Amino acid sequence: MDAEFISVPKIRLINGVSVPQVGFGTFQIPEESTAEAVGQALRLGYRHIDTAAAYDNEAEVGRAIHESGLDRSDIFVATKLRNLDQGTDSVLDAFDASRRALGLEVIDLYLIHWPVPCHDRYVETWQAMSGLLDSGAVRAIGVCNFLPEHLERLVAETGVVPAVDQVEVHPAFSQPDVREAARLRGIAVEAYSPLGRGGDLANPVVTSIAQSHGVTPAQVVLRWHVQSGRIVIPKSVHPDRMRQNLEVTGFELSAYDLSAIDALDNVSGRIGGDPEIFDFSQSREDITARNETRQ
Numbered sequence: 001m002d003a004e005f006i007s008v009p010k011i012r013l014i015n016g017v018s019v020p021q022v023g024f025g026t027f028q029i030p031e032e033s034t035a036e037a038v039g040q041a042l043r044l045g046y047r048h049i050d051t052a053a054a055y056d057n058e059a060e061v062g063r064a065i066h067e068s069g070l071d072r073s074d075i076f077v078a079t080k081l082r083n084l085d086q087g088t089d090s091v092l093d094a095f096d097a098s099r100r101a102l103g104l105e106v107i108d109l110y111l112i113h114w115p116v117p118c119h120d121r122y123v124e125t126w127q128a129m130s131g132l133l134d135s136g137a138v139r140a141i142g143v144c145n146f147l148p149e150h151l152e153r154l155v156a157e158t159g160v161v162p163a164v165d166q167v168e169v170h171p172a173f174s175q176p177d178v179r180e181a182a183r184l185r186g187i188a189v190e191a192y193s194p195l196g197r198g199g200d201l202a203n204p205v206v207t208s209i210a211q212s213h214g215v216t217p218a219q220v221v222l223r224w225h226v227q228s229g230r231i232v233i234p235k236s237v238h239p240d241r242m243r244q245n246l247e248v249t250g251f252e253l254s255a256y257d258l259s260a261i262d263a264l265d266n267v268s269g270r271i272g273g274d275p276e277i278f279d280f281s282q283s284r285e286d287i288t289a290r291n292e293t294r295q
């Protein structure tokens with residue numbers, strides 16, 4: 001299918017800004033391949049790119065965007081504040097650094113990466129981000145990994161509702177309580193690790209639904225997200241997978257299919273950090289040390 005003909009639906013955020021519902025994730029793409037992968041994604045028709053200061057790839061993402069020749073207004077770009085940059089005094093400098101690295105004047109969505117409740121700085125951070133929104137430097141602001149209690153406190157103490165909560169959601173860990181807390185406040189849910197980093201694709205419920213629709217397991221999982229109203233940002237470095245992850249609109253899952261996948265939710269299915277206790281600084285040194293431990 002030609003990129004021109006892949007029609008990706010849009011989600012309207014609480015402040016009226018529209019986001020392509022299927023975006024492209026860039027976490028853990030090696031730095032030297034990021035510009036190529038993002039360029040490929042843009043050629044295939046992705047118009048929403050998700051990065052973060054902590055991914056250390058904003059410059060490569062920005063380069064791919066500039067080299068694509070696409071109109072800036074046709075691409076939705078989201079980035080995130082590093083945990084160590086939370087706090088009234090550091091948000092503006094961190095934002096400027098991201099903006100310079102990306103080579104963009106205006107960021108479409110700026111997100112708090114983690115609540116880090118043990119440092120108790122997310123409320124003042126949010127106030128500083130609200131200032132960025134008022135100044136027009138960002139089109140929308142949101143959070144990641146916020147649990148219902150964090151959302152409640154943020155809104156109660158600032159009166160500013162996040163446009164998005166980007167959280168881990170995939171069949172084996174779908175966080176219905178977080179999704180409901182977001183829904184009640186009009187916050188769009190953006191699923192990260194939407195494929196469970198590939199781990200949910202061999203589940204027999206998923207593979208049998210895929211077989212019945214003549215599509216791949218990844219397309220079933222992404223279609224389940226899309227029909228449930230979530231934004232998704234799958235990551236792949238393979239053009240054939242990038243393409244199939246974008247082609248999730250040509251078929252419809254039944255209510256039975258959707259509830260069979262909903263039923264796979266399992267409290268032990270989490271693959272990322274637990275927001276209640278995750279206090280990783282996301283400094284370059286810490287990220288390098290963490291990656292070395294994993295190898």
Ligand SMILES: NC(=O)c1ccc[n+]([C@@H]2O[C@H](COP(=O)([O-])OP(=O)(O)OC[C@H]3O[C@@H](n4cnc5c(N)ncnc54)[C@H](OP(=O)(O)O)[C@@H]3O)[C@@H](O)[C@H]2O)c1
Nearest residue numbers: 025026027144192193194195196197198218234235236237
């Ligand atoms: N806010 C946060 O705290 C946070 C945390 C984690 C992630 N994120 C964001 O969410 C994005 C996506 O999450 P993720 O990268 O953790 O996981 P994911 O998108 O669920 O899965 C990526 C993995 O699945 C494989 N894959 C992709 N498409 C596939 C397909 N069609 N068939 C089979 N395998 C496929 C990829 O391999 P190949 O690359 O080899 O194809 C990769 O190993 C990230 O890139 C990042 O932008 C945000």
